[in-house]
Amino acid sequence: MDRRLRNAPAAIAYRNYSTYGLKIGSQLELPELESLPPDASPDIRIELGELPGQLEDAEFSTPWLQCSSNRCQFLLDRIARYRVEQGLSIRVDRRLALASGSTAGEGDLRLYLLGSALGALLHQRHWLPLHISAVQTPAGIWGFTGDSGAGKSTLAAWLHYRYGWKLVSDDVGVIKPEETHPTLYPGPPRLKLWRDALEHLEIEHQGLVRDRTRTEKFHLNGHLGFTHDSEQLKALVMLERVSADELASIEPVEGIKAFRIVMSALYLPEWGQRFNGSARLMQYGANLARQIRVYRYRRPWSLEKVEESLAPLIQQIHEGTGHAS
Known part of the structure; x- marks a missing residue:
């Protein structure tokens, strides 16, 4: 046998997953996602391999981030370098973490892969990722948005555990603007809750994964309360906190105010601006605000x-x- 063949590294097998309505072939194990049987034609590929320090022909460049019209590459020190191309592939180079002896583990690598990198890929496909929690109510899919700490996850969890409504998303759901109706494609089936919410819902926190940056927040990965089905988004609700002496209220919002709420729910808007431009992004938001x-x-x-x-x-x-939109 040729010595070069004997010494060649073994090919890394692909595993198959599904999220956001995409079939993914990945050389990296992704336990946060729904597994699929082998598929010869995935929609996107996630590969492990070496990357140069700079993106060729970048139109925007810093030491940590480079972008062109349909590609980007970014570096997270002591974790990995990621390259996202044309809405079709993500390459992950983890040599820096290995060389530095970093304590960052596979969980950290996947956190940014399934967050920033996959978010960039969704925008490259000219889709509309929304930072929302969503549940399958008797009136269809309702999504909840708001500032950090507004209680999106806790509200969705409460509606699931107390009312039996299926969870759809607890972080990001995706709308495909080219479709006639605004179908929401769910992301990873992961629920994130603070310790006090777990206690009120009588969920044992022992054995749960702690949030990387917030030690009193826990991840319920692969939560069985999630549906993997994609259905039409019926409503989007902006959550706002008021003082303890005020009564709870809900009011419909229309026109420019509804548009602003939709746009405020956009996940990673900087990637949206980069790969779609302001005009297209605003058109997406205006269309969705009229449809729901x-x-x-x-x-x-x-x-x-x-x-x-x-x-x-x-x-x-x-x-x-029974309302038909």
């Missing part, structure tokens, strides 16, 4: 009084049962 119902839901935040605060939201959902 948009609400502003204001309530005092108290885990002890969640049911009381939920009353106007639950009433609005049940009034929407």
Whole structure:
């Protein structure tokens, strides 16, 4: 046998997964995603391999990030270098972490792969990723958005555990603007909750994965309460906190205010600007705001009084049962 063949590294096998309506062939194991049987024609590939320090022909360049019209490459020190190309592939180079003896593990590598890198790929495909929690209500899929700490995950978890409604997304869901109806394609079936929410929902936190940056927040990976089905998004609700002495309320929002709520829910808007441009991105947002119902839901935040605060939201959902958009 030729010595070169004997010494050649073994090919890394591909594993198959599904998320955001995509079939993924990956050389990296991704336990956060739904597994699929072998597929010879995945929509995208995730590969391990070496990358140069700079993206060739970059139109924008810093020591950590380079972009062209349909490609980008970014470096996360002591973790990995990632290259995302044409909405079709992601290459991961982890030599820097290995060479530096970094303590960053596979979990850190996957965190940014399934976050920033996959987010860039979704925008390269000219799709609309939304940073929302969503549940399958009797009136269809309702999504919840708001500032960090607004309670998106806790609300979705409460509706699931107390009302039995299936979870659809707890971080990002994707709309494909080319489709006639705004179907929401769910992301990884992972629920993230603070310790106090786990206690109120009577969920044992022992054995759960702690959040990388917030030690009192836990990940319920591969949560069985999620549906993998993609269905039409019916409503988007902006969550806002009010003082403890105010009553909870929900009101419909239309026109420019609805558009602004949709745009505020955009996941990684900087990638959206880069790969779609402002005009296309704004058109996507305007179209979606016209296709769904948009609400502003204001309530005092108290885990002890969640049911009381939920009353106007639950009433609005049940009034929407059977509503055809």
